[in-house]
Amino acid sequence: MNVARLLLPVIRWDAENGFEGFRESIERGLELGVGGFILFGGEARAVRALTDELHRRAPHPLLIASDLERGAGQQFRGATPLPPAAALGSLDDEALAERAGELTAREARALGVNWIYAPVADVDLEPENPIIGVRAFGSAPDGVARQVAAWVRGCTRGGALSCAKHFPGHGRTVGDSHIERPTVRVSREQLEQDLAPFRAAIGAGVDSLMTAHVAYPALDPEGRPATLSPPIIGGLLRGELGYGGLVVTDAIIMEGMTEGGSEATASVEALAAGCDALLYPQDNEAVIAEVRAAVGDGRLPRERVEDALRRIAEAAERVAGPAGGGWGADDDRRWALETAVRTLRVCRGEPRLPAGRVRIEEIEDDGGGPWPPYPRHAFPAALQAAGVEVADDGAPLVVLYSDIRAWKGRPGISAAARARVRELTAAHPEATVVLFSHPRLASDIPTAGNLLAAWGGEGIMQEAAVAWLTGQTGGMVGLGGGLDR
Structure with a gap:
């Protein structure tokens, strides 16, 4: 059981050194057998060269992910950038949202990226929210739901995996989960507004969901963030919403997940809660060791880890192999x-x-x-x-x-x-x-x-x-x- 495949470390582009500043991390990740990588930045041809290398050298099909909410050009110079989701949503045109999803996926696959961390399925319900705002399609739950579903359909047509985020909704927070653990204190009935786009994404066949490092006492009275919450992932997402696909954490380096504690310990809690993939670990070896220890001492059932590995493998198989085409037409x-x-x-x-x-x-x-x-x-x-x-x-x-x-x-x-x-x-x-x-x-x-x-x-x-x-x-x-x- 290769638990390293649960991890997706980061690779960042540097203007002076390209991706070579992460060469040691790349080599160690491939040696460990990680499930993939998340890419930030880069010139498009260099990105394609890197992903060709990663796919060729990996011992199994890789998930190569990137935050492409605003098109492949958001991260990769030379690809096509798109306006923020709120700008697109203001036009209230599902065909346009679908084309945006298709274009993003098509260019991503041409660059060797097969897992897109989009669309944002949050509803812009709190004007004082410091992290969502224009990243959401709008403030009307039904309208956002339609746009999200259309984007997912387009992404599927473009050949990449989609990822609706941040479940069960980051749109009401007044804190940034990168630097704190926000809490949303509204009723279960009110949270139906937040859930509407995720229901629509699931109905449209979304390939994965990303959890929010946000606490929802109405959903989990113990105050755990969604990423670490069995009632939210197991009860609500897997049970009530009937979602059986891949679940990925938001970045495990974020304070909303760790709250100053160990990312390795939090990763075990996330897996136990029902997450499958662990995004952006800083210390791969520490996380791997802790997961193995937790399986060994019974804190983390072996069957839960095997289930997560199965979902990761199935998702990677669906987008395995080269994709042709170009970018920036x-x-x-x-x-x-x-x-x-x-x-x-x-x-x-x-x-x-x-x-x-x-x-x-x-x-x-x-x-x-x-x-x-x-x-x-x-x-x-x-x-x-x-x-x-x-x-x-x-x-x-x-x-x-x-x-x-x-x-x-x-x-x-x-x-x-x-x-x-x-x-x-x-x-x-x-x-x-x-x-x-x-x-x-x-x-x-x-x-x-x-x-x-x-x-x-x-x-x-x-x-x-x-x-x-x-x-x-x-x-x-x-x-x-x-x-x-």
């Missing part, structure tokens, strides 16, 4: 940009480019956390490509970046950023403000008389804003990568 990129432009929202006034030369007044509100925000070069590059002269002595165009980001710890616009908008709009009342965040944050900057909301700071949304302002939908430049789960 012009038609797909054009469709993505045109779709992104359609999602933009005029929140106030008449946003427009200033006449003549333009001075970009950039307000950065996405600091904090271990990973940098999306690159900001796509916006000025797209302006220049559209024939706009960008100069320090031009008329101001205010761009405010305030995304939902893991570890950031807040959903709204900071006091410092709001003050800067007030300062600029007081001096230039006619100035247009482009808000790269959820349109509902328009209320945080009431002095912006001409306000365009672009949902998020990804490269594609930067280009979409320029395309809207200039009336052009030319070739895309920005291909920023994302790191949220």
Whole structure:
């Protein structure tokens, strides 16, 4: 019984060293016989070269996973990026969501990635939520359920495994499970709203579910997070919802799972609760040793581990073998940009480019956390490509970046950023403000008389804003990568 196959360690791209910074981890993972890896970042051709190597050298079919909520281009430079789920959901078009899922899966498989950690099936029920926001398709449970089901159908058609997350719903939290263990204190009846998209995903044939490191006393009175909760996974998911497929933890390095304790001990608890795959361990050997010890002393039934290994093997077999095709095709990129432009929202006034030369007044509100925000070069590059002269002595165009980001710890616009908008709009009342965040944050900057909301700071949304302002939908430049789960 190779318990190492329960694990999916991380491989991250580094701008200087590519994937070689994780070479030791790659070699050790293959030697141990892990079930797969989760990939973050990378140039598309380098990603394909790496996954070819991993698939070729592994002793069994691998699950190669990635967070691709916003298309394969969210992580892999050269593939097609897509707008955030909330932007797509605002168009209320199931055919569009299905195409997004199909495109994401098709490009992922071409890159050697076969397990997509999407769609987000959370409902955006709490505006103060610091981690979901635009990652969800919307705030209406029925509408989110339809979009999730459509995305799953598209992903299936594209040939990759889908993963609805974060069961049983992360949309009501006011804490970020990367840095704490949030608790959702609502009734079982109210939680039916949260469960609706997961029911729809299961009905659409979703391949896997990812658990939330969130406590729900109405579902588990002992206050265990869903990842560690037998009543939530065994009783609700396996029993009431009748789901028999693969269950993966959210990253086991997150504080919401470990609460300062050992990831090895928490991993045993997750397996005992009904999870099958352990995502993002930092110490593979420690987790493997603890699982073996738990089986040996009876804390973890052997049958439970064998069941988890069976599900992992079956899922990997379904997507084994090479997949052809390419990524970043012009038609797909054009469709993505045109779709992104359609999602933009005029929140106030008449946003427009200033006449003549333009001075970009950039307000950065996405600091904090271990990973940098999306690159900001796509916006000025797209302006220049559209024939706009960008100069320090031009008329101001205010761009405010305030995304939902893991570890950031807040959903709204900071006091410092709001003050800067007030300062600029007081001096230039006619100035247009482009808000790269959820349109509902328009209320945080009431002095912006001409306000365009672009949902998020990804490269594609930067280009979409320029395309809207200039009336052009030319070739895309920005291909920023994302790191949220």
